[in-house]
Every structure is written in C-alpha cells, then in structure tokens.
Amino acid sequence: MLVGSYNVLLVAVSWFVAVLASYTALDMAGRIATARGRTVYWWLAGGATAMGLGIWSMHFVGMLAFRLPIPLGYDLPITLASLMLAIALSAFALWLVGQSRLPLPRLGGGAVLMGLGVASMHYTGMAAMRMSPGIHYDLGLFTLSIVVAILASGAALWMAFRLRQHSRHVRMLRAAASLVMGLAIVGMHYVGMSAANFPVGSVCGAASSGVSAEWLAVVIVLATMAVLGIALLTSLLDFRMEVRTSMLANSLEEANQELAYLALHDSLTKLANRALLEDRLAHAIQAAEADGGRFALIFLDLDGFKAINDAYGHQIGDRLLIQVAQRITARVQSRDTVARLGGDEFVILANVQEAADAGRLAESLVEALHERFIVDVHELSVSTSVGIALYPADGASQHELLTNADAAMYHAKSVGRDTYCFFEASMNASIHQQLLLMQDLRVAIQRRELVLYYQPKFTAHEGSVVGIEALVCWEHPERGMIPPDEFIPLAEKTNMIMPLGAWVLDEACRQLAEWRRERHVEWTLSVNLSAVQFRHASLVDTVRGALHRHALDPGWLTLEITESTAMRDADASLHILQQLHEMGVCISIDDFGTGYSSLLYLQRLPATELKIDRGFVRDLAHDTEDAAIVSAIVALWRSLNLSVVAEGVETTEQKSFLTALGCHSLQGYLLGKPMRADVLDQFMQPGGVPA
Structure with a gap:
C-alpha cells in the first residue's frame, strides 16, 4: 500500500474552515427562524450556498492536505457534484432547524439523512481522484466514519435549533458550539481518510486531465472564506437592521399603548376619564x-x-x-x-x-x-x-x-x-331651577340686574353713622328680588363669584367716593368677601385696583371675612390678611362665635374689628347664657384694643344691653335697614326716616 502524508498547514486550515462554516450554519439558522414571508426563502438559498460551500471546502481542503508519492488531481465534474451535494444537504439542514418544533424522532431521522449525505459528499470527493486500481476502504473505519457523520450531524442540528433565537449571549454560545461542530466534522473527515487504502502501483486518473491540487487549494480556501465572510457580514447587517426595526416597532407600540392609555385615563391622577x-x-x-x-x-x-x-x-x-x-x-x-x-x-x-x-x-x-x-x-x-x-x-x-x-x-x-x-326624584326639579338660575346669573351683571344695598353702621353711644356695609341683591326680571344667600353659593360653585365680587367692590368704592366728595361724610365702607373670593390669588390686586380707580384711602375700606373662612387654613389666611393690612385696608372678623376657633390663631390675625353674630344678639333679653357669651366676647376683644360691632340689633333692649357692655358700633333693623343709595341719601337728610 502507498503511504500517505498530510500538510499540517492545510489540516489546520481545514479545521478553521470547518469552524467558520459551523458558525455560519448556526447564524443562518437564526436568520431563517426570525425571517418572515418570502425573505425566508432568500435566506434559505443564500445560507445553504454559504454553508454547503463551507462544509465542502473543509472536506476538500482536508483531501488536498493529503499527499501520496504519486501525482494527484481531481476530476472537475465529480468535484462539482460533491459541492452540489453539500449545498443540497445544507438546504435540508437549514429547513429542518427552521421548523417551529424539532421532536426527537425528527431530529434522529434528520441526523441519519444528513450524516449519510455528508459521507456521500466525502466519498464522492474521494472518487474525483479516479484512482486506478480503485481505493480499498477498511470496512470498520468506513462504518465508523458514517457513524461519526451521523452523530456530528445530529449534534449540529440540535445546536443549530437551540441557538437559532437571539438572546443576550447567543453569539458567544454559537462561537463555542461552532468549535465543537468543527471538531466533529474534521473528525468525520479524517476517520474517512484513514479508511482509504491505496495499493502499490495506483495511478491517479485525474492527475493529468483534472484540476491541479497546487492552485486548487488556494482558490477553494480564498473563495470559501470570501463567501462565508460575505454571508456573515450580510447576516450581521441584517441583524442590526432587524434590531433597529424591532426597537422602532417596540417604541411605536409603546407610544401607541401610551396614547391609548392617555385617551382613557386622566393624565394627572391616572384614574379613568x-x-x-x-x-x-x-x-x-x-x-x-x-x-x-x-x-x-x-x-x-x-x-x-x-x-x-x-x-x-x-x-x-x-x-x-x-x-x-x-x-x-x-x-x-x-x-x-x-x-x-x-x-x-x-x-x-x-x-x-x-x-x-x-x-x-x-x-x-x-x-x-x-x-x-x-x-x-x-x-x-x-x-x-x-x-x-x-x-x-x-x-x-x-x-x-x-x-x-x-x-x-x-x-x-x-x-x-x-x-x-x-x-x-324631587332633586331633579331643584337642580333644574339652580341651573336656570346660574344661566341667568351669568348675564345679570351685563343686564344691570345686580344692585347694591347699604346698611348704615351707628356708634353705640352717640347714634351717629360711622360707616356703611354694602350688600348685593339681584333684581331678577321674573323672580323679583333674590337675596344674596340664594345666589352667592351658586356663584361660588363656578368662576362667577370672582367677576361678581369684583363688581361689588368696585361699585361700592365708587359710591363711597361720590358720597365723600359730594356729601363730605367721613363714613367707612364694609364689603363682605366670600370664602372663594378670599382665597383667590387676584384678591389683593383687585382691592388695590378699586381703591386706585376711585382715589380712596385704604383706611376707609373694611373687608369682612367670616370666622370659619379665616380659620379654614389659618397660616394661609394670615398671609393674605397681612398683605391687605400692609396696604392699609381694615379687616373685620364676621359671624364671630359660630365656628370652632383657636384664640391663639385669631389674635395673630391683623384684624381691626370683630362682629358679634346676630344669633347671639337675638335672644339677649331672654337668654342669660347668650348674654354671658357676648359679655365675655366684648371684654376679651376690648382688652386687645379691637373695635366690637354687634349686628342684628332689632329691639331697644338689645341696643341698651350692648351699649352698656361697651360695643363700639351697632347694626340692625332697629337703627337702619339695608337700602339703595338714593334711599340712603334721603334717610340721611334732616328728618329722614328709614325706608
């Protein structure tokens, strides 16, 4: 038998080509698994070509690494036939691992078919030498080579299927798997080569008419490396494009989900809208x-x-x-x-x-x-x-x-x-009436339906007028006179309270300026502030603007807020009242005694006047408990040098009692009812009487 030898460099190159071909196979399997539509067939065709060429190249380079003491060559048609066989086997393998499932029976059948095909490709390549006499194969090693081919094919199919999906470390895993697959493919080849025996006197029929082994090795290696490199580069670029497309799709999906969420939820509280x-x-x-x-x-x-x-x-x-x-x-x-x-x-x-x-x-x-x-x-x-x-x-x-x-x-x-x-059921009628009333209230100012009434404030001892309190009423064209306690709460539920309150303040200041200019009176003006109006950010500017327009001294204006309004948030109230106080406006605490107040907070407020609620005044002559409460209130606030005003005075007994206690000013129907400006002018004339 002729004794053969191997070119170590080409043996190493064959193993490298096997590893690169294995990595390409794993990468192509991943591209096919993620592709959709007709793209699958393009990747299958391209992948089969690159993978088949790589596997065939490894086997053929391995054969070229083999040397005999006779000239060697390779028949071109048979060589090309072995290449076509490798490409067909690669297409079958990629198709198999591209399926959604790879059960054990399918894996085993695929491994047998692919192993037999790889062996056929190898031995077809050996036949391209056209040895005469023919090559004798050792049956044991021949069988072993087929078994190794089947086992290597099974391992390759299993790894390709398992590593076809992209994950965090998939490329590292594919690289490691390609080293193992490369060794298995090389092992099958060299076991097959070991099974070949060349009798003494053998002649290579393709040595003279076939392809020269010297330049064939270089061409095959270069061509294979180029094809595999292009395949991997194309796969990498496509993968990056797929990743970017996937990221864009995910971003669009997230944006659509966000838009859908925002369309159905409140942006502030995240509750349903x-x-x-x-x-x-x-x-x-x-x-x-x-x-x-x-x-x-x-x-x-x-x-x-x-x-x-x-x-x-x-x-x-x-x-x-x-x-x-x-x-x-x-x-x-x-x-x-x-x-x-x-x-x-x-x-x-x-x-x-x-x-x-x-x-x-x-x-x-x-x-x-x-x-x-x-x-x-x-x-x-x-x-x-x-x-x-x-x-x-x-x-x-x-x-x-x-x-x-x-x-x-x-x-x-x-x-x-x-x-x-x-x-x-009765609530609907009430709500309907309120809605109609609110609609009318929106245009009441423009229609001049709102009118101010003025109730004079008298000194307790002398009985002279020291001030007036402005009260707004609504002269509805159909419902007649509507008192403020019916429409002010409606205005507070909407933004109408702000223009309404601003109008009341401006009109009252205008009227006071007219009286002071023409009647030369030294009255002060009291205007009530609602809770909503008091908390509004524009209050201070509104007050300052009204005083400036009508050239009124700030000390002539007293703003009345209820005790409960002042105490709802004492710190915020103190801040607002301090700004008004610094402007020079006087502050009056109205309805005192009806809330749950802290004297510690009340004494911090920059108030100049306290109004005793009419509820305590009503039964002064009959209820000693109310009398005791009023006496305590007057004594407390006089000790703090605050002016005390009692409202709701309707009898001479109440007037006498409150005067004796030391109240500074009195208001009530006994002394003067709320009246329009022209009626108040008549009332203040000598001999005038309350209307």
Whole structure:
C-alpha cells in the first residue's frame, strides 16, 4: 500500500474552515427562524450556498492536505457534484432547524439523512481522484466514519435549533458550539481518510486531465472564506437592521399603548376619564340587565378646593388632587372604577347590591377626605359632598344615572356639605331651577340686574353713622328680588363669584367716593368677601385696583371675612390678611362665635374689628347664657384694643344691653335697614326716616 502524508498547514486550515462554516450554519439558522414571508426563502438559498460551500471546502481542503508519492488531481465534474451535494444537504439542514418544533424522532431521522449525505459528499470527493486500481476502504473505519457523520450531524442540528433565537449571549454560545461542530466534522473527515487504502502501483486518473491540487487549494480556501465572510457580514447587517426595526416597532407600540392609555385615563391622577367611565358604565348596565344585578354610581365633589387652588396655585392644587385620588382608590374595591371627570369632580362605579353598602362606602369616603392633607409644607383641609344613584331604581341609562348622581351631590352641598345623599326624584326639579338660575346669573351683571344695598353702621353711644356695609341683591326680571344667600353659593360653585365680587367692590368704592366728595361724610365702607373670593390669588390686586380707580384711602375700606373662612387654613389666611393690612385696608372678623376657633390663631390675625353674630344678639333679653357669651366676647376683644360691632340689633333692649357692655358700633333693623343709595341719601337728610 502507498503511504500517505498530510500538510499540517492545510489540516489546520481545514479545521478553521470547518469552524467558520459551523458558525455560519448556526447564524443562518437564526436568520431563517426570525425571517418572515418570502425573505425566508432568500435566506434559505443564500445560507445553504454559504454553508454547503463551507462544509465542502473543509472536506476538500482536508483531501488536498493529503499527499501520496504519486501525482494527484481531481476530476472537475465529480468535484462539482460533491459541492452540489453539500449545498443540497445544507438546504435540508437549514429547513429542518427552521421548523417551529424539532421532536426527537425528527431530529434522529434528520441526523441519519444528513450524516449519510455528508459521507456521500466525502466519498464522492474521494472518487474525483479516479484512482486506478480503485481505493480499498477498511470496512470498520468506513462504518465508523458514517457513524461519526451521523452523530456530528445530529449534534449540529440540535445546536443549530437551540441557538437559532437571539438572546443576550447567543453569539458567544454559537462561537463555542461552532468549535465543537468543527471538531466533529474534521473528525468525520479524517476517520474517512484513514479508511482509504491505496495499493502499490495506483495511478491517479485525474492527475493529468483534472484540476491541479497546487492552485486548487488556494482558490477553494480564498473563495470559501470570501463567501462565508460575505454571508456573515450580510447576516450581521441584517441583524442590526432587524434590531433597529424591532426597537422602532417596540417604541411605536409603546407610544401607541401610551396614547391609548392617555385617551382613557386622566393624565394627572391616572384614574379613568369620562370616556373609560362611560365604557365601563355601559358594560355594567349590560351585565346587570343580563343577570338582574345592581350597582351604584357615586358622584363626589370637593368643597373648598377652588379656594385652595386660588390661594396656593395650581401646582399645590394638582398635588392635592393626586392625594385625593389615592385616598379614594384605597377605600374602594379593586373591581370598582374610579374616574375623574375634571376639576375636583370624581365618580365611582361601585359593584354593590344593596343601598346600605353604597351608603357605607360613601360615608367611608367622606371620612377619608375629611382628614387633613399634607402637601409640601402646607396642611390643607377639604370636605366632600357625595351623591349616590342606584341602578336600576335611579336610572336605566348612563345619562340618567350620571345626571341623578350629580343632582344628589348638589343636594348634599345644599344641606351642609361634608355628607352624602341618595337620589330622590324631587332633586331633579331643584337642580333644574339652580341651573336656570346660574344661566341667568351669568348675564345679570351685563343686564344691570345686580344692585347694591347699604346698611348704615351707628356708634353705640352717640347714634351717629360711622360707616356703611354694602350688600348685593339681584333684581331678577321674573323672580323679583333674590337675596344674596340664594345666589352667592351658586356663584361660588363656578368662576362667577370672582367677576361678581369684583363688581361689588368696585361699585361700592365708587359710591363711597361720590358720597365723600359730594356729601363730605367721613363714613367707612364694609364689603363682605366670600370664602372663594378670599382665597383667590387676584384678591389683593383687585382691592388695590378699586381703591386706585376711585382715589380712596385704604383706611376707609373694611373687608369682612367670616370666622370659619379665616380659620379654614389659618397660616394661609394670615398671609393674605397681612398683605391687605400692609396696604392699609381694615379687616373685620364676621359671624364671630359660630365656628370652632383657636384664640391663639385669631389674635395673630391683623384684624381691626370683630362682629358679634346676630344669633347671639337675638335672644339677649331672654337668654342669660347668650348674654354671658357676648359679655365675655366684648371684654376679651376690648382688652386687645379691637373695635366690637354687634349686628342684628332689632329691639331697644338689645341696643341698651350692648351699649352698656361697651360695643363700639351697632347694626340692625332697629337703627337702619339695608337700602339703595338714593334711599340712603334721603334717610340721611334732616328728618329722614328709614325706608
């Protein structure tokens, strides 16, 4: 037998080509697994060509590394046939690992077919030498080479299938796997070469007419490296483009999800918005109709929120709303829907079966929102009015339920706030009247329907007029005279209180300036501020502007705020009142004794006047307890050098008692009723009488 030898360099090159071909195979399997549509076929064709050429090149370089003491060559048609066989085998392998599943029977069958094909390719390449006499193969080694080919093919298929999906360390794993696969392929080749025996006197029939081995090795290696390099580069570029496309798609998906979320949720509190509430309400009605179920729609509106928003700004108001939403969410069940309709209005779709359950939930919400809130460094207080509508008793449609829950909420406000009410049919008529009244109120100023009445304030001892208090009334063209306690609360629920209050202040200042200029009186002017008006950020500028327009000394103006308004947030009140005091405006605490005050806070306020509530004055002659309270109030505030005014004086007994106590000024129907400016002019003439 002829003794062969190997070119060590080409042996090393064959192993390197095997590793590179293995890595290319694994990478192509990954590209095919992630491709879609017709792209799969392009990657399958390109991958099969690159992978087949790589495997065939390894085998052929390995054969070229083999040397015999006779000239060698290779028949070109047979060599090309072995290449085509390698490409076909690669296409089959890539198709197999591109399937969604690779069960063990399919893996085993594929390994056998591919192993036999690889062996066929190898021995076809050996036949390209056209040895004469023919090559004798050792049966044992021949069989072993086929077994190694099958095992190597099975391992390659399994690794390619497992590593076809992109993951964090997939390229490192593919590199490691390609080293193992390269060794297996090289091992199969050299076991097959060991099985070949060349008899003495053998001649290579392709030595003279075939392709020269010297330059064939260089051409094959260079061509194979170029093809594999191009395939890997193309795969890498496509992968990067796929990653970028995937990132863009994910970004677009996230943006669409965010847009969908924002379309159905309130951007501030992250609660459901009106659109989502209406959708959930429609489903709740359908479900209740189907199984005879019931549920409650609970409408909440915060009392005092507008004042906080105006006094501290929208940032503090927004943070307060977020805390309110958190407290509401904490009190409801996870299957309930909590929505914010805008501003300080919240709605709860509660899955309850009994009215008592809805009542308990509403009571829990009132308690939760009654507790003080800490927003930044501010300690804030709000209350809530809650209306409840039950399905199906209080409405069979979304509109009816929302309208009736809203009506019940407004009824809760009218009966004292910080409470809850169930809907009753009579409430709709009341709410309808209020809505009509609010519509008329919007144009009342332009139509000059609002008019100021002035009630004089008298010194207790001399009985002379020292000041006037401006009171606004509404001369409605159809309903007649409407007192302020009927329309001021309506104005406070909207932004109408601000233009209305500004008009009252400006008109009263104009009238006082006229009286002082033409009548030469030394009266002072008292104007009442509502709670919402007092907390509004524009209050100080509004007061300053009115005084400037009518050239009034700030000391001639007294602004009256109720005790409860001053004490709702004492620190904020102190800040506002201090600004007015520094301007020179006088401050009067109205309705004193009706709230729950801290004398420690009250004495810090820059007030110059205190008004005793008419409730204490009414029964002075009959109720010794009220007399004791009034006596204590007068003594306390006189000791602090504050002026004390008693309102609601209607009898001579009350006048005498209050004068004896030391009140500085008195107001009441006994002395002078509220009257229009022209009537007050007549009243102040010598011999004039109250109208």
